Amino acid sequence: MEQLFVTGIGTDVGKTLVAAILTEALQADYWKPVQAGLTPTTDTAEVRRLVRNPVSLFHPEAYRLRLPASPHAAAAAENIRIQPEAFQLPITANHLIVEGAGGLFVPLAPGFLLVDLLAQLGLATVVVSRHYLGSINHTLLTLEALHRRGLPVRGLVFNGEPNPATEEFILQHTGVPVLPPLRPEAVIDAAVVSHYAEVYRAWFEK
Ligand SMILES: Nc1ncnc2c1ncn2[C@@H]1O[C@H](COP(=O)(O)OP(=O)(O)OP(=O)(O)O)[C@@H](O)[C@H]1O
Numbered sequence: 467m468e469q470l471f472v473t474g475i476g477t478d479v480g481k482t483l484v485a486a487i488l489t490e491a492l493q494a495d496y497w498k499p500v501q502a503g504l505t506p507t508t509d510t511a512e513v514r515r516l517v518r519n520p521v522s523l524f525h526p527e528a529y530r531l532r533l534p535a536s537p538h539a540a541a542a543a544e545n546i547r548i549q550p551e552a553f554q555l556p557i558t559a560n561h562l563i564v565e566g567a568g569g570l571f572v573p574l575a576p577g578f579l580l581v582d583l584l585a586q587l588g589l590a591t592v593v594v595s596r597h598y599l600g601s602i603n604h605t606l607l608t609l610e611a612l613h614r615r616g617l618p619v620r621g622l623v624f625n626g627e628p629n630p631a632t633e634e635f636i637l638q639h640t641g642v643p644v645l646p647p648l649r650p651e652a653v654i655d656a657a658v659v660s661h662y663a664e665v666y667r668a669w670f671e672k
C-alpha cells in the first residue's frame with residue numbers, strides 16, 4: 467500500500483492538484499491534516515471535486531482553521547494551539563494520500579513545524595516543485611531538509627512550462643526519482659485530473 471505525504475517547495479505550487487491526481491490514480495483515500503482557510507473552498511472539497519472514482523474516502527481534517535494564513539497564526543487567531551498528539555493517521559486498508567500545508571518549515575505551533583508532523587507520521591513524500599525564478603533554490607532546500615531527516619522521497623513533480631535546465635540540474639544534483647510533470651492547464655477539472663491519473667497509474671505500475 468502507498469501512504470504518501472504530498473509536500474511542496476511552498477504554498478500554491480500545486481500540491482492539491484498533485485494530491486488529486488494521486489488519489490484518482492491509486493483510488494486512494496485523502497487526508498489534509500491542517501486546513502488554514504475555509505473559503506472559497508478547502509483542499510479536501512477541491513480533491514473531492516476533481517476525483518471521480520467511487521472508492522476514495524475523504525478523512526476529516528484534524529484542524530480546520532478559518533484564516534488563510536500560516537497554521538500557527540491561523541490557530542492563534544482562534545485561541546487554539548495545534549498539538550502534535552492530535553494527529554493520528556486515519557485507519558484505512560486503502561492507499562492514503564496526505565497533503566501538507568505550504569512548505570516543510572511552515573510552523574504549526576511553537577517548536578513544531580510541518581516537517582516534524584511528517585517525521586511523526588513516518589510517511590514517504592511526493593515533493594511538488596513549481597517553475598519560477600528562485601524555484602531551484604527552494605527545491606534543493608526542501609530536498610536537503612528531507613534528506614537530513616532520513617525522510618524518503620518517492621518522487622518529485624515539476625509543475626509548469628517545461629524548464630529542462632532547471633529540471634536536469636535538480637535531478638542530477640539530488641538523484642531523486644521524478645514523477646510525470648504537470649503542464650499549465652486552461653482549466654483544472656475532473657477530466658484533466660483523470661488524464662494525468664492514467665499517466666501516474668502507469669508510473670506506479672512500472
Ligand atoms: N498545472 C497547472 N495548471 C493550471 N493551474 C494550476 C496548475 N497547478 C496548480 N494550478 C492552480 O494553482 C493554484 C494553486 O495550486 P494548489 O491549490 O494545488 O496549491 P497548493 O500547493 O496545494 O497550496 P496550499 O499550500 O494552499 O495547499 C490552484 O488554483 C490550482 O488550480
Ligand SMILES: C[C@H](N)[C@H](N)CCCCCC(=O)O
Binds near residue numbers: 477501503537567573
Ligand atoms: C493559507 C495557505 N493557502 C496555506 N494553506 C498555508 C501557507 C502557509 C505559509 C507560511 C509561510 O511559509 O510563510
Ligand SMILES: [Mg+2]
Binds near residue numbers: 481483
Ligand atoms: Mg493545497
